Amino acid sequence: MKDAHFSSEDAMKRHIYADNAATTKLDKVAFEAMVPWLTDEFGNASQPYSFAREPKKALAEARETVAKCINALPEEIFFTSGGTESDNWAIKGTAFSDPTHKATITSLIEHHAVLHACEAIERLGYPVSYLSPTTRGVITPEILDSTITDNTRLVSVMFANNEIGSIQPIQDLCAIAHSHGALFHTDAVQAVGHIPIDVKELKVDMLSSSAHKFNGPKGIGFLFVRKGTSIVPYMDGGAQERGGRAGTENVAAIVGMAQALKFNCETMEENRQKVLRLEKQLLEKLKALGVKFIRNGERPLLPGLLSLSFPDQDGETILHRMDLKGISISTGSACDSQKTAISHVLQAIKLNDEYAQGTIRVSLGKYNTEDDVDYIAMSLVNILRYKT
Numbered sequence: 177m178k179d180a181h182f183s184s185e186d187a188m189k190r191h192i193y194a195d196n197a198a199t200t201k202l203d204k205v206a207f208e209a210m211v212p213w214l215t216d217e218f219g220n221a222s223q224p225y226s227f228a229r230e231p232k233k234a235l236a237e238a239r240e241t242v243a244k245c246i247n248a249l250p251e252e253i254f255f256t257s258g259g260t261e262s263d264n265w266a267i268k269g270t271a272f273s274d275p276t277h278k279a280t281i282t283s284l285i286e287h288h289a290v291l292h293a294c295e296a297i298e299r300l301g302y303p304v305s306y307l308s309p310t311t312r313g314v315i316t317p318e319i320l321d322s323t324i325t326d327n328t329r330l331v332s333v334m335f336a337n338n339e340i341g342s343i344q345p346i347q348d349l350c351a352i353a354h355s356h357g358a359l360f361h362t363d364a365v366q367a368v369g370h371i372p373i374d375v376k377e378l379k380v381d382m383l384s385s386s387a388h389k390f391n392g393p394k395g396i397g398f399l400f401v402r403k404g405t406s407i408v409p410y411m412d413g414g415a416q417e418r419g420g421r422a423g424t425e426n427v428a429a430i431v432g433m434a435q436a437l438k439f440n441c442e443t444m445e446e447n448r449q450k451v452l453r454l455e456k457q458l459l460e461k462l463k464a465l466g467v468k469f470i471r472n473g474e475r476p477l478l479p480g481l482l483s484l485s486f487p488d489q490d491g492e493t494i495l496h497r498m499d500l501k502g503i504s505i506s507t508g509s510a511c512d513s514q515k516t517a518i519s520h521v522l523q524a525i526k527l528n529d530e531y532a533q534g535t536i537r538v539s540l541g542k543y544n545t546e547d548d549v550d551y552i553a554m555s556l557v558n559i560l561r562y563k564t
């Protein structure tokens with residue numbers, strides 16, 4: 177890539193997807209595994225007749241596959257419609273199972289699926305405390321220690337932040353929660369399928385996940401609930417998922433999720449190495465081209481997720497100019513793309529306005545290439561320097 181200037185023809189020809197923290201491309205293995213359940217094998221898995229036998233078997237196998245990937249028991253996996261539902265269930269299902277209204281602790285950098293679920297239980301009289309992270313976006317054991325009491329019922333801290341990529345010390349936070357008799361939930365939507373997760377080792381009681389973040393289909397996910405955890409259903413209705421989550425099972429999506437997770441866990445290290453190489457290439461290129469920026473978050477960070485802040489720039493403008501060049505990235509948080517205000521995460525880490533306004537998120541995935549990264553870097557330079 178010799179020239180810093182690209183014609184609009186270049187942009188017309190290419191589309192570079194660099195928003196893998198928002199969603200990911202469906203893996204071919206997942207798609208192919210789904211097809212039979214969308215065509216000939218369309219039976220309702222909960223029916224007693226023989227036409228339900230195959231879908232029922234597929235559900236059991238998918239549950240086993242998912243469980244194995246996070247070292248859980250199959251009966252500890254409950255299929256849901258995705259990360260949002262899993263988070264809502266964990267927060268509300270444990271609150272509503274507690275007549276004494278003990279307190280919930282969460283953090284200011286959680287996804288809105290957790291934050292808004294917490295606000296909802298607060299309105300119903302369940303107290304919630306919100307922990308402030310360090311300026312690098314970490315909830316340290318000391319921060320949790322300063323707030324937790326023996327009157328805490330649940331601590332919910334995300335595994336990895338979706339805006340800045342900071343990975344939290346989950347095992348230590350969970351140990352603190354347990355030492356006060358509290359349950360521990362983690363929203364691991366950004367982590368599952370990308371970094372190793374072993375629920376036995378971590379000792380978490382609940383863990384949320386969403387298939388479309390690890391190259392599975394959209395609208396499906398799961399909540400891991402450790403055996404014996406006190407939680408009531410969130411979705412009321414039929415007796416599916418052993419009475420834990422009502423609603424006819426989406427067999428095709430569940431099978432697709434299981435295949436995507438298995439494939440991503442089997443190829444995790446090579447994917448990780450690849451995106452780490454790509455992010456290094458991007459950072460080095462920007463530095464070599466003399467671009468002034470800071471990278472938010474503190475190591476360990478999610479591989480491929482770069483929250484970059486440019487002084488005296490506007491993230492929204494960068495996003496739209498990148499879009500015109502055929503590149504999909506996001507500002508602060510993808511889920512916040514309708515709002516122009518500084519995201520709640522950037523506010524929580526107290527990033528100063530000069531940098532916060534000029535923040536973008538580039539999230540590289542296993543399908544990105546070195547050419548993609550060159551084009552992203554050169555496009556960014558053109559936008560920042562020449563406003564083109």
Ligand code: PLP
Nearest residue numbers: 258259260287289338365366386
């Ligand atoms: N939690 C986190 C950390 C996320 O990044 C997201 C999606 O961006 C969600 C929850 C919501 O997941 P879903 O899109 O499956 O509802």
